[in-house]
């Protein structure tokens with residue numbers, strides 16, 4: 001099992017953001033981590049990435065507690081701006097290469113070109129959509145076992161969304177797992193193997209997308225509307 005979560009909870013001062021979630025994630029699949037704003041997706045991902053400490057519960061990445069080894073196996077794209085604005089796109093790649101031995105510079109170059117960006121563009125000159133595309137490219141250029149993308153479609157125009165979804169599919173393989181958080185279920189549905197619904201910090205549904213569609217007799221989008229209505 002690539003990722004095992006047992007009874008995971010996280011409370012902020014006045015609020016419980018993640019409530020007793022247990023789940024397992026297999027290798028070789030694309031998971032949709034779906035839920036509206038404030039449902040706990042970011043909090044969950046940050047705990048798995050080792051950026052936030054859980055209040056209770058256990059996280060195992062390939063059997064490793066969160067630490068140096070789990071972080072080596074995990075690539076996480078935050079919604080925050082985590083790239084230095086004074087860098088050029090090329091320098092961002094070089095910076096990542098120095099940090100991560102699994103960074104694939106050739107793929108980075110390809111993805112940057114596919115996203116209609118150029119290596120000598122300065123990060124501070126990118127529009128927010130262009131900066132998002134660069135963040136996705138740099139994250140997916142690592143050969144990580146576990147890749148978590150937090151809201152990769154936010155603020156991205158329609159044509160670029162297609163490109164991002166294609167890129168996610170292209171970078172998925174039998175050795176990795178990609179977890180994509182989103183509330184844009186309509187667009188996400190076609191690329192998902194597995195779905196995880198989270199509501200008010202609780203896991204409400206999890207399963208194989210095809211099986212869920214067959215068993216419930218409706219699309220993931222319709223089910224999502226029903227769960228969150």
Ligand SMILES: Nc1ncnc2c1ncn2[C@@H]1O[C@H](COP(=O)(O)OP(=O)(O)OP(=O)(O)O)[C@@H](O)[C@H]1O
Pocket residue numbers: 012013014015016017035036037038039040041042043044
């Ligand atoms: N640092 C914090 N301090 C206090 N409360 C927080 C903090 N971060 C998040 N929360 C609260 O925890 C809940 C879950 O937030 P989280 O960001 O994990 O949700 P999300 O599903 O990622 O939402 P979004 O799609 O809006 O990013 C929300 O009610 C939010 O207000």
